[in-house]
Amino acid sequence: xxxxxxxxxxxxxxxxxxxxxxxxxxxxxxxxxxxxxxxxxxxxxxxxxxxxxxxxxxxxxxxxxxxxxxxxxxxxxxxxxxxxxxxxxxxxxxxxxxxxxxxxxxxxxxxxxxxxxxxxxxxxxxxxxxxxxxxxxxxxxxxxxxxxxxxxxxxxxxxxxxxxxxxxxxxxxxxxxxxxxxxxxxxxxxxxxxxxxxxxxxxxxxxxxxxxxxxxxxxxxxxxxxxxxxxxxxxxxxxxxxxxxxxxxxxxxxxxxxxxxxxxxxxxx
Amino acid sequence: xxxxxxxxxxxxxxxxxxxxxxxxxxxxxxxxxxxxxxxxxxxxxxxxxxxxxxxxxxxxxxxxxxxxxxxxxxxxxxxxxxxxxxxxxxxxxxxxxxxxxxxxxxxxxxxxxxxxxxxxxxxxxxxxxxxxxxxxxxxxxxxxxxxxxxxxxxxxxxxxxxxxxxxxxxxxxxxxxxxxxxxxxxxxxxxxxxxxxxxxxxxxxxxxxxxxxxxxxxxxxxxxxxxxxxxxxxxxxxxxxxxxxxxxxxxxxxxxxxxxxxxxxxxxx
Amino acid sequence: xxxxxxxxxxxxxxxxxxxxxxxxxxxxxxxxxxxxxxxxxxxxxxxxxxxxxxxxxxxxxxxxxxxxxxxxxxxxxxxxxxxxxxxxxxxxxxxxxxxxxxxxxxxxxxxxxxxxxxxxxxxxxxxxxxxxxxxxxxxxxxxxxxxxxxxxxxxxxxxxxxxxxxxxxxxxxxxxxxxxxxxxxxxxxxxxxxxxxxxxxxxxxxxxxxxxxxxxxxxxxxxxxxxxxxxxxxxxxxxxxxxxxxxxxxxxxxxxxxxxxxxxxxxxx
Numbered sequence: 001x002x003x004x005x006x007x008x009x010x011x012x013x014x015x016x017x018x019x020x021x022x023x024x025x026x027x028x029x030x031x032x033x034x035x036x037x038x039x040x041x042x043x044x045x046x047x048x049x050x051x052x053x054x055x056x057x058x059x060x061x062x063x064x065x066x067x068x069x070x071x072x073x074x075x076x077x078x079x080x081x082x083x084x085x086x087x088x089x090x091x092x093x094x095x096x097x098x099x100x101x102x103x104x105x106x107x108x109x110x111x112x113x114x115x116x117x118x119x120x121x122x123x124x125x126x127x128x129x130x131x132x133x134x135x136x137x138x139x140x141x142x143x144x145x146x147x148x149x150x151x152x153x154x155x156x157x158x159x160x161x162x163x164x165x166x167x168x169x170x171x172x173x174x175x176x177x178x179x180x181x182x183x184x185x186x187x188x189x190x191x192x193x194x195x196x197x198x199x200x201x202x203x204x205x206x207x208x209x210x211x212x213x214x215x216x217x218x219x220x221x222x223x224x225x226x227x228x229x230x231x232x233x234x235x236x237x238x239x240x241x242x243x244x245x246x247x248x249x250x251x252x253x254x255x256x257x258x259x260x261x262x263x264x265x266x267x268x269x
Numbered sequence: 270x271x272x273x274x275x276x277x278x279x280x281x282x283x284x285x286x287x288x289x290x291x292x293x294x295x296x297x298x299x300x301x302x303x304x305x306x307x308x309x310x311x312x313x314x315x316x317x318x319x320x321x322x323x324x325x326x327x328x329x330x331x332x333x334x335x336x337x338x339x340x341x342x343x344x345x346x347x348x349x350x351x352x353x354x355x356x357x358x359x360x361x362x363x364x365x366x367x368x369x370x371x372x373x374x375x376x377x378x379x380x381x382x383x384x385x386x387x388x389x390x391x392x393x394x395x396x397x398x399x400x401x402x403x404x405x406x407x408x409x410x411x412x413x414x415x416x417x418x419x420x421x422x423x424x425x426x427x428x429x430x431x432x433x434x435x436x437x438x439x440x441x442x443x444x445x446x447x448x449x450x451x452x453x454x455x456x457x458x459x460x461x462x463x464x465x466x467x468x469x470x471x472x473x474x475x476x477x478x479x480x481x482x483x484x485x486x487x488x489x490x491x492x493x494x495x496x497x498x499x500x501x502x503x504x505x506x507x508x509x510x511x512x513x514x515x516x517x518x519x520x521x522x523x524x525x526x527x528x529x530x531x532x533x534x535x536x537x538x
Numbered sequence: 539x540x541x542x543x544x545x546x547x548x549x550x551x552x553x554x555x556x557x558x559x560x561x562x563x564x565x566x567x568x569x570x571x572x573x574x575x576x577x578x579x580x581x582x583x584x585x586x587x588x589x590x591x592x593x594x595x596x597x598x599x600x601x602x603x604x605x606x607x608x609x610x611x612x613x614x615x616x617x618x619x620x621x622x623x624x625x626x627x628x629x630x631x632x633x634x635x636x637x638x639x640x641x642x643x644x645x646x647x648x649x650x651x652x653x654x655x656x657x658x659x660x661x662x663x664x665x666x667x668x669x670x671x672x673x674x675x676x677x678x679x680x681x682x683x684x685x686x687x688x689x690x691x692x693x694x695x696x697x698x699x700x701x702x703x704x705x706x707x708x709x710x711x712x713x714x715x716x717x718x719x720x721x722x723x724x725x726x727x728x729x730x731x732x733x734x735x736x737x738x739x740x741x742x743x744x745x746x747x748x749x750x751x752x753x754x755x756x757x758x759x760x761x762x763x764x765x766x767x768x769x770x771x772x773x774x775x776x777x778x779x780x781x782x783x784x785x786x787x788x789x790x791x792x793x794x795x796x797x798x799x800x801x802x803x804x805x806x807x
Binding site for chain 1: 462
């Protein structure tokens with residue numbers, strides 16, 4: 001148990017509620033509403049905009065940028081690259097969610113193009129997505145992983161070192177690495193896998209935590225522990241995915257920093 | 270307390286449930302599902318279509334049109350202008366929701382272009398959005414207001430007179446004006462600010478009320494009181510935004526005209 | 539009561555949970571999130587992708603394809619045709635949801651173009667939509683039916699024979715025909731009409747059942763009975779559309795094959 005990570009998770013949550021960081025998401029059509037509600041519930045401020053002619057202005061006002069490739073089109077890719085470059089100039093954190101990388105060449109190629117355009121503060125994906133960014137030809141089944149988190153660990157470590165970034169692989173247990181340190185987050189509940197957009201929500205929460213914490217590994221670990229802990233609270237009140245989803249939003253809103261600190265299960269490797 | 274406004278709110282709600290007006294929304298990607306569910310719950314009939322080649326036919330069958338600029342693209346702007354012109358020919362009410370006007374030039378410019386293409390029956394926005402339509406260079410933080418409703422009151426009054434329309438500024442208290450009369454609606458609950466798309470839902474409800482009432486100020490005030498009252502009912506059963514959002518939909522469905530009349534808190538200025 | 543249909547509904551549900559078929563949906567912007575959550579809750583695996591350059595790869599991995607025309611654009615139509623042709627080569631089932639066919643020429647024409655590009659395993663729509671596919675000039679009010687299921691029965695039978703497909707008309711009672719057999723499904727609850735995307739969810743569930751059953755009529759009837767039965771369970775716990783929607787997702791997750799068999803109300807004509 002890495003106690004100082006739990007303490008930082010708690011203080012980051014408090015800081016998000018204090019600062020209300022504006023998180024600009026260029027994200028997929030399936031999860032937009034859920035992502036916006038998750039950010040609002042936790043105390044951040046969401047904005048979504050994808051028109052090429054306005055993304056730079058939106059980034060200029062934002063405290064963090066999420067680029068999520070879950071439903072691509074040519075125009076959106078252009079906007080993501082433009083937004084990424086502007087975020088780099090601004091010095092605000094960018095988080096990439098390579099949804100479905102490995103499931104189509106377009107997705108794998110676009111994820112890599114985004115990474116080349118600007119350094120990502122964190123890349124969060126499932127095991128198959130992370131492997132596909134590292135190893136040509138590796139495949140993902142739609143947007144679902146066919147690999148375990150541990151199978152993706154070497155790819156994550158190599159990518160983290162090569163790209164000087166932090167990788168967060170989510171699954172039944174999450175594994176995070178900045179190329180040097182390796183951290184596991186064991187919060188969560190199986191019903192999270194039955195709610196569309198849980199992974200994308202994790203990415204957005206990471207962006208909000210990055211807006212208040214300079215250490216990407218620590219911020220991302222705390223963010224995943226927070227979402228996982230909200231899932232645990234939700235499971236106390238719900239036994240099926242519809243009510244669980246609603247309870248999870250409620251828990252993100254209601255959880256105090258102190259409660260988060262108690263619930264965090266973040267371990268060194 | 271403007272008693273006849275409360276009475277009209279009640280009779281408008283009854284009329285919506287009787288007539289089931291078809292509300293065509295060209296709205297943003299984040300709130301589409303929530304908006305559709307809000308319109309269905311209250312007894313109206315939603316349709317969404319944005320293809321340039323079909324918007325005119327959709328408008329031809331509609332009883333009201335919502336134009337919401339929350340996630341723009343060039344193609345959608347063209348469709349909004351086309352739909353607006355057709356609605357003008359049809360004589361059906363158009364409501365503009367200038368989401369994020371002031372946050373990017375594209376949004377401010379597009380809102381103004383829509384207003385020029387056809388007269389809006391009502392324009393509903395937060396304080397910063399309304400100010401940005403009136404005063405060049407005024408800014409909005411993403412889609413959140415940085416001004417108070419009272420700060421936006423002069424802009425609203427000027428715009429209402431210049432454009433011969435009704436302005437509805439929503440916030441902790443709502444302020445509406447048709448350039449002559451000024452009305453405040455005090456219904457609502459702070460949790461509404463934690464649910465994505467509450468403002469957009471207000472706009473859609475206004476459109477449904479306009480479909481059954483020729484007085485825009487009265488229709489809009491009643492619509493905002495209705496949504497606010499639903500929020501108050503929801504807050505009796507929920508203390509966090511996930512369940513609150515669901516309870517608000519339930520309340521929009523379950524509220525009787527009589528209950529709405531009792532709950533309305535609509536005041537002259 | 540067609541007992542063997544009820545038995546197949548139950549075994550199909552069990553098979554979906556065992557196989558977890560990957561259902562690729564090119565669907566409308568309003569219902570994407572709800573559709574994904576419905577597929578996840580029932581035990582299937584959703585993926586959504588619409589970029590012309592990736593839809594074929596997504597279809598290549600999929601066990602079923604949903605084409606839903608609820609919010610069209612030129613680019614999406616091209617992708618639907620491409621996806622349909624690839625699904626035909628793959629031999630995986632395609633289900634068409636002609637949302638709003640009859641409400642605009644674009645929709646009616648697009649539905650027919652999709653049908654010409656590849657044989658549909660099932661076409662599911664409301665009565666007006668089905669009639670519009672058969673009879674030039676027939677109209678739909680937005681996305682709502684203005685005809686009864688029985689009025690659409692002759693059109694459905696003719697279309698089924700002409701196109702060698704299965705038609706499923708949904709309404710208060712559902713009517714299904716493969717041109718020879720005619721089946722009615724009497725499960726469901728009036729509150730389903732107050733939830734956006736219930737029809738689209740029905741289409742997605744049909745696709746999941748088709749992925750495990752070679753008899754389209756039987757698969758579609760069981761799928762509709764399943765959704766209707768979930769609506770009945772939801773109505774035991776909810777009396778308004780917000781909570782009802784959540785309870786319906788819960789019921790799709792929690793319903794056992796045995797419970798489904800008991801609840802099925804599938805009748806021969």
